[in-house]
Amino acid sequence: xxQKSLQDAFVAFDHVQKSYDGEIxxxxxxxxxxxxxxxxxxxxxxxxxxTTCLMMxxxxxxxTHGDILLKGQPINNTPPHKRGIGMVFQNxxxxxHMTVGENLSFPLEVxxxxxxxxxxxxxLVLDMVQMGDFAYRRPAQLSGGQQQRIAxxxxxxxDAELVLMDEPLGALDKQLRERMQYEIKHLxxxxxxxxxxxxxxxxxxLTMSDRVAVFDDGVIQQLAKPDDLYERPENAFVxxxxxxxxxxxxxxxxxxxxxxxxxxxxxxxxxxxxxxxxAVGDRTMLSVRPERVALTGDGSNSxxxxxxxxxxxxxxxxxxxxxxxxxxxxxxxxxxSGHKHLVVGENTKVSWQTEDCRALDA
Amino acid sequence: MVPPVHFTERVTMTDSTDAGxxxxxxxxxxxxxxxxxxxxxxxxxxxxxxxLLAFILVSFIIPILSLMVQGVKNDTYSANMPASxxxxxxxxxxxxxxxxxxxxxxxxxxxxxxxxxxxRVATRVNREVSGTRSMFTKAARxxxxxEAPFMAAMLNIDExxxxxxxxxxxxxxxxxxxxxxxxxxxxxxxxADGSFERLDEKDRIYVYLFIKTLLVSLAVxxxxxxxxxxxxxxxxxxxxxTSNLLMILVLLPFWTSLLVRTTAWIxxxxxxxxxxxxxxxxxxxxDETRFSxxxxxxxxxxxxxxxxxxxxxxxxxxxxKGISPAYLRAAKSLGATNWTAFWxxxxxxxxxxxxxxxxxxxxxxxxxxxxxxxVGGQDGQLISNFIAYHMQKSLNWSLAAALGGxxxxxVLAIYWLYDKVVGIDNMKMG
Numbered sequence: 048x049x050q051k052s053l054q055d056a057f058v059a060f061d062h063v064q065k066s067y068d069g070e071i072x073x074x075x076x077x078x079x080x081x082x083x084x085x086x087x088x089x090x091x092x093x094x095x096x097x098t099t100c101l102m103m104x105x106x107x108x109x110x111t112h113g114d115i116l117l118k119g120q121p122i123n124n125t126p127p128h129k130r131g132i133g134m135v136f137q138n139x140x141x142x143x144h145m146t147v148g149e150n151l152s153f154p155l156e157v158x159x160x161x162x163x164x165x166x167x168x169x170x171l172v173l174d175m176v177q178m179g180d181f182a183y184r185r186p187a188q189l190s191g192g193q194q195q196r197i198a199x200x201x202x203x204x205x206d207a208e209l210v211l212m213d214e215p216l217g218a219l220d221k222q223l224r225e226r227m228q229y230e231i232k233h234l235x236x237x238x239x240x241x242x243x244x245x246x247x248x249x250x251x252x253l254t255m256s257d258r259v260a261v262f263d264d265g266v267i268q269q270l271a272k273p274d275d276l277y278e279r280p281e282n283a284f285v286x287x288x289x290x291x292x293x294x295x296x297x298x299x300x301x302x303x304x305x306x307x308x309x310x311x312x313x314x315x316x317x318x319x320x321x322x323x324x325x326a327v328g329d330r331t332m333l334s335v336r337p338e339r340v341a342l343t344g345d346g347s348n349s350x351x352x353x354x355x356x357x358x359x360x361x362x363x364x365x366x367x368x369x370x371x372x373x374x375x376x377x378x379x380x381x382x383x384s385g386h387k388h389l390v391v392g393e394n395t396k397v398s399w400q401t402e403d404c405r406a407l408d409a
Numbered sequence: 410m411v412p413p414v415h416f417t418e419r420v421t422m423t424d425s426t427d428a429g430x431x432x433x434x435x436x437x438x439x440x441x442x443x444x445x446x447x448x449x450x451x452x453x454x455x456x457x458x459x460x461l462l463a464f465i466l467v468s469f470i471i472p473i474l475s476l477m478v479q480g481v482k483n484d485t486y487s488a489n490m491p492a493s494x495x496x497x498x499x500x501x502x503x504x505x506x507x508x509x510x511x512x513x514x515x516x517x518x519x520x521x522x523x524x525x526x527x528x529r530v531a532t533r534v535n536r537e538v539s540g541t542r543s544m545f546t547k548a549a550r551x552x553x554x555x556e557a558p559f560m561a562a563m564l565n566i567d568e569x570x571x572x573x574x575x576x577x578x579x580x581x582x583x584x585x586x587x588x589x590x591x592x593x594x595x596x597x598x599x600x601a602d603g604s605f606e607r608l609d610e611k612d613r614i615y616v617y618l619f620i621k622t623l624l625v626s627l628a629v630x631x632x633x634x635x636x637x638x639x640x641x642x643x644x645x646x647x648x649x650x651t652s653n654l655l656m657i658l659v660l661l662p663f664w665t666s667l668l669v670r671t672t673a674w675i676x677x678x679x680x681x682x683x684x685x686x687x688x689x690x691x692x693x694x695x696d697e698t699r700f701s702x703x704x705x706x707x708x709x710x711x712x713x714x715x716x717x718x719x720x721x722x723x724x725x726x727x728x729x730k731g732i733s734p735a736y737l738r739a740a741k742s743l744g745a746t747n748w749t750a751f752w753x754x755x756x757x758x759x760x761x762x763x764x765x766x767x768x769x770x771x772x773x774x775x776x777x778x779x780x781x782x783x784v785g786g787q788d789g790q791l792i793s794n795f796i797a798y799h800m801q802k803s804l805n806w807s808l809a810a811a812l813g814g815x816x817x818x819x820v821l822a823i824y825w826l827y828d829k830v831v832g833i834d835n836m837k838m839g
Contacts, residue, residue: 105738105742106742107738107741126741127738127741127742128740128741128742128743128744128745128746128747128750129458129744131628131744132742133742133743134738134739134742136735136738136739137735138735139735140529140733140736140738140739141739141755142736142739142740142754142757144757144758153740153743153745154743154744154745154754157743157744157749162516190616201739201743202742207741212743311415392537
């Protein structure tokens, strides 16, 4: 990274490492730049280091090595209360002994803002999250979704330019979670704030983010836009972690331009796009999305399949098949008019395009 | 409410608006049916509680009730001196004693001497007016030989028999139920005519002692809070392994014998003890002006604080353990300094623990007996020590009961006040 781009970025992690015990690095050499107004999600399984990164940015954890920059200024030695970063916590952390109004005016009080201005700001932010009538309630009297809105309002009320969210929707039920995803996304667009969002829910990440950083083992595996992440995963972990994936392992026999010819362990020979695989003779993993597999015999890769199980899911039918020795090969058959009706135990043909089949690290 | 028409079958079963009480399927009222169904489980639950209930009844409720009764009831006189008790009821306590009263007294004295109860009676009257004990025993010895007129005969034995105060004391003593002991417990005199009178300033002890006990309890509670709060915070925030070790240190006083602890305090605090030696060595004091830290109020407060500290730390710890660290983080992320975050967010969340610990320590301290007895000396004695004194030494059980009754009322009043101000449901023991 050039020094210039670090200065320009709104938030920058520059070779950041973090260890709690001096033996294991939970964050290994993290470099990440976030521009102003961006919505970046840190996505990954638990223990992947994403929350640690967020906590370092908020100031609750100290980086063992490297710099964290906010608006070009290193903030490693700035205490959390001077960073001016809004934060929404996993279980909201609304102060239980204060009313909603008092919770919201707390950040304004500690900033010594006058009473009338405080009341005005609290009223505005409550209206913004559509909770105008709730100023005198206690957090315990609110539902999970309402508490969530108040927590959001509290992080926004003091005009923070950067808002961090640590799995804020984790405690909500599915329907409410989806609605809140849209609301947070819209608030982000309206207010022009920068959001760093941590979640382990990939659909949440894909729905809301401008860019997603997929974490595993303390390393960003891929940083990309949601569609790139799904359609063009760069390594086996991302392919497996984001969305559903069929993996077929084998050895590279030959390379032809952008493509490789792979001898699969099950005997089939497949042609795939070389993305992140080794040289001829190395092992590789082919990734094929279930919805990119067709039930015909005329693609560039075509083979026999034995239908093992059919699950009816309304808009599509999930079909588990044995393909090239793997009996967990999934095909999604859209429930379109005139689609092919399969029967368990039936032998059929499956095929996919070369560009839909990506050769990744084994 | 109008039931939907197409549910007519269900409506006839459950509708209670115009068909009386709701009936179960077999026609009995639903309430009765429910009570029957729940009876077995309720009976079983009650059976499980029964041993404890019986134990509490025998070991706690009955003693307390009998204590309350002791405080107002004393039949030493009325049971042993029936004739004078009867005639005393008609006396107003002001006019001169009559020949009839003397006659009844002589009759009673003869009887009491025969039954060997005269000593107890004399002691009882002596508590009202001191110095009367020997009058009774002397008169009882001679009563058998006395002849009418008894007034003159009695005055012949001792001129004080004409003293109206002695007769007043007898009238008060003759009342089986009287407020005399409660009056004594608040430094007042209960007179034969039913009036109360405060004792002379120099004779007052108990009110001062009650106030002293309350102040000492308050001081101990505050000391426990000041010392215990940081420890509880450490316990709650340190990693498990370290906090377990610390917890053992906190609980150590619980596991140490009271006598060992007290001996340790003596070794520490006496004028040639560890602490004073250190003070002299540091030049804080000189060898001639060593601090007296034990056998006085200071010793009582130090030792009681030490002993009661775990009762403050444990409720505080359990409350603090439940406070998510996210609250403090949230406060800081919102711009609060450590100090503001503590006072505005953390401290209010610990109030239930402070309430529970404070109430526990205060109420325990108010009734504390052994520690003041061992390290309190003259100055550090509390009300409980006087209750014990009246139970064991002076054998004035009624006064002990009255003092105990007042202590109980004070504790209940504090409890009530706490409920009004903080709210008892706010309290958290763990």
